Amino acid sequence: MKPRSFFFVFFLVLLSLTFLLPRIKGLTSESLPPDHTRERVKTEQGFREYVIHVPATCTKSKPSPLVFMLHGYGGTAINAANETGWSTKADQESFIIVYPEATRPNPTKSPNFRTNPQAWNDGSGRFHAATENIDDITFINELMERLGEEYAIDSDRIFLTGFSNGASMTFRLGAELSHKIAAIAPVAGTSWIETPKLDRAISVCYITGTADPLNPIHGGMPKLAFGGRDQGEKAKPAVQLFIDQWVKSLDCPEKPTLDDTLNTIRKRVYAHGRGHSEFVYITVDNHGHHWPGGESPLPSFLVGKRSDQLKATDEIWDFFKSHPASQQ
Numbered sequence: 001m002k003p004r005s006f007f008f009v010f011f012l013v014l015l016s017l018t019f020l021l022p023r024i025k026g027l028t029s030e031s032l033p034p035d036h037t038r039e040r041v042k043t044e045q046g047f048r049e050y051v052i053h054v055p056a057t058c059t060k061s062k063p064s065p066l067v068f069m070l071h072g073y074g075g076t077a078i079n080a081a082n083e084t085g086w087s088t089k090a091d092q093e094s095f096i097i098v099y100p101e102a103t104r105p106n107p108t109k110s111p112n113f114r115t116n117p118q119a120w121n122d123g124s125g126r127f128h129a130a131t132e133n134i135d136d137i138t139f140i141n142e143l144m145e146r147l148g149e150e151y152a153i154d155s156d157r158i159f160l161t162g163f164s165n166g167a168s169m170t171f172r173l174g175a176e177l178s179h180k181i182a183a184i185a186p187v188a189g190t191s192w193i194e195t196p197k198l199d200r201a202i203s204v205c206y207i208t209g210t211a212d213p214l215n216p217i218h219g220g221m222p223k224l225a226f227g228g229r230d231q232g233e234k235a236k237p238a239v240q241l242f243i244d245q246w247v248k249s250l251d252c253p254e255k256p257t258l259d260d261t262l263n264t265i266r267k268r269v270y271a272h273g274r275g276h277s278e279f280v281y282i283t284v285d286n287h288g289h290h291w292p293g294g295e296s297p298l299p300s301f302l303v304g305k306r307s308d309q310l311k312a313t314d315e316i317w318d319f320f321k322s323h324p325a326s327q328q
Contacts, residue, residue, distance in 0.1 A: 031078060032051065032078065033053075033078075033081060033082075033087065035053060035054075035055075035087075036051055036052065036053045036081070036087065037051070037052055037053075038050070038051050038077075039051075039052060041139070041142050041143050041146045042142070043135065043138055043139050043142050044135065044138060045134065045135055045138075045139075048100070048101065048103075048139045048142075048143075049077070049100075049101040050077060050098055050099060050100040050101060050143060051077040051078065051081065051098070051099040051101075052096065052097070052098045052099070052147075053081075053087045053090055053096070053097050053098075054096050054151065055090050055091045055094055055095075055096070057091075057094040058094055058095070058096055058151070058152075059152070060151070060152040061152070062152065063152045063153055063154035063155075063157075064094060064095050064096050064151065064152060064153060064154060065095035065096070065153075065154050065157035065158070065159065065320070066095065066096050066098065066144075066147060066151075066153050066154070066157065066158045066159070067086065067090070067095055067096070067097050067098070067159045067160075067161065067317075067320065068098050068099075068100060068140065068143075068158075068159070068160045068161070068162075069081070069084060069086050069097060069098070069099050069161055069162065069166075070099075070100060070102075070120065070160070070161070070162030070163070070166030070167070070169050070170055071099065071101075071102065071118070071162070071163065071166050072162075072163045072164030072165050072166050072167075072188075073117060073118075073119050073120075073127070073164055073165035073166075074111075074113035074117035074118060074119070075113075075118065075163075075164075075166070076101060076111050076118060077099035077100065077101050078099070079297070080099050080163070080166070081097075081099050082295060083163075083291050083294045083295050083296060083297070084163070084291050084294050084312070084313050085294060085295075085313050086099075086161075086313055089313050089314070089317055093317060093321075095157075096147070096151060096153070098143070098147065100139070100140065100143060101118060102118040102119055102120045102129065102136070102165075102166075102169075103118060103119070103128070103129055103132075103134050103136075104116045104117060104118045104119070104128075105117075105128045119165055120136050120165050120166060120168070120169035121133075121134045121135070121136045121169070122136075122165055122168035122169040122171070122172055122189075122192060123168070123171075123172045123192040123193055124168060124190070124192040124234060125234070126233050126234055127165075127233075136169060136172075136173075137172070137173065137176050137177065140160075140173055140177065141177060141180070144158065144177075144180055155180075155325070156182060156324045156325040157182055157320070157324050157325070158180060158181055158182055158325075159181070159182055159183050159184065159185070159320045160173055160174065160181060160184045160185070161184065161185040161186070161187065161316055162186055162187065162189065163187050163188055163189065163291055164187075164188050164189050164214070164215070164289065165189065166189065167186030167187050167188055167189020167190075168186070168189040168190050168191065168192060169189075170184050170185070170186040170189065171184070171186050171189065171190075171191035171192070171193060171196075171242075171246075172191075172192070172193060174196075174198075174202055174204065175193050175196040175197065175198060178198040178199050178200045178201070178202050179199040179200050181202055181325075182202060182203070182320070182323060182324050182325040182326075183202055183203040183204065183205070183319065183320055183323040184202060184203075184204050184205075185204070185205040185206070185207070185316040185319060185320070186204075186206055186207075187206075187207045187208065187291060187292070187312055187316075188207070188208050188209065188212055188214075188215045188289055188290075188291075189208075189215060190215060190236045190237065190239075190242065191237075191242040191245070191246065193242075193245070194245065195245060195249070196245060196246055196249040197249070198249055198250070200275065200325070200326065201250050201251070201273055201274040201275040201277040201326050202250075202277060202325075202326070203273075203277045203278050203279070203280075203319070203323040203326075204246060204250075204277075204278075204279045204280065205280040205282065205315070205316055205319040206239075206243065206279070206280070206281050206282065207282045207283075207284070207292060207310070207312055207315070207316075208239060208282075208283060208284070208287075209283070209284045209285075209286070209287025209288055209289070209290070209292070209304065209307070210283050210284065210285050210286060210287065211285075211286045211287060211288055211304045211305065212287065212288050212289045212303075212304055213225045213288065213289060213303060213304050214289040214303060215236065215239075215289060216236060217238070217239045217283070218238050218239075219235065219236050219237050219238035219239070219241070220235050220236065221234075221235050221236075222236065224302050224303065225288060225300070225301060225302055225303055225304045226301055226302070243279065243281055246279055247270045247273075247279050250270075250273035250274055250277045250278075250279060251273050251274040252270035252271065252272065252273035252277070252278060252279055253270060253271075253272065255270075256268040256269055256270055256281075257269055257270060257271040257272065258271070263309055264284060264285035264286065264287075264307060264309045265282065265283070265284060265285070265309055265310050266282070266283045266285070267280065267281070267282050268280070268281040268282075269281075274326075275326030276326050277323075277326055278323075280319060282310070282315070284307050284309060284310050285307070285309075286305055286307060287304070287305065287306065287307040287309075287310075288300060288303045288304015288305050288306065289303035289304055290303065290304070290306045291312055291313075292307060292308070292309075292310040292311065292312040292315075293308050293310055293311035293312050293313065293314070294312065294313070
């Protein structure tokens, strides 16, 4: 790259981040959307926070499904709520939605994408969460127990979804808490578990973009869309590699039982697994590192183009509805 071109790109990055960082640095409880509350749960490593939305239609007279939405690296619970629209879907479909907060390097200061980013201990060995041995598995497990005591929860309909680093954490939680979870839906993340060992088979819906520079579909080091230095400290495995590992763990057929393409959306279904489980693999053509159909704060020149061909929140909820916990 010529010096003039390099400095032009560098200027664009700085200009973008000037407007971007205030949107993604994390919001205080005063910025909570209506009918959302910020709560804390005690774990062996101290108190952890989460944001919860309970629709008025969810009452103790009838057990409700429970959905966890895990934000990405540097994100927050409120970011996840605003970007994905899960709370609106919860109101429409009558389920409880929870947005857990990951930890940050300096817990005494507010989350900040640049200087104090929140991250999950997703099994990759990256970020402060790994070096400080943050026990996110126990946090989510304790949170499930807490919510089960406070609300009428349908124990056969506990679901997890997440984006990016939150998606990778979703894979790990699905493997280690499979006895409590019905299905998971990671979006634009990586499974760092070489051989998932499940106490109970769960169904999985995995969504990613074919042009995601931070979650490269063929594996390798994550990069920003315009090139430059590697991002994320560690090369990622090819998507098909970890899908094959999960398919094998679920005792699904090695080849998809269904492979359909509609417009820019390709769906491959590995059905008839153990306990009626299945793995659904969806790709969005030319889509970058965004929640499909959501509101992304990240500019396309940094993380790739956006596509609204797929509404991930709608797709995932339809998948969850049809995949309660298997009776094994």
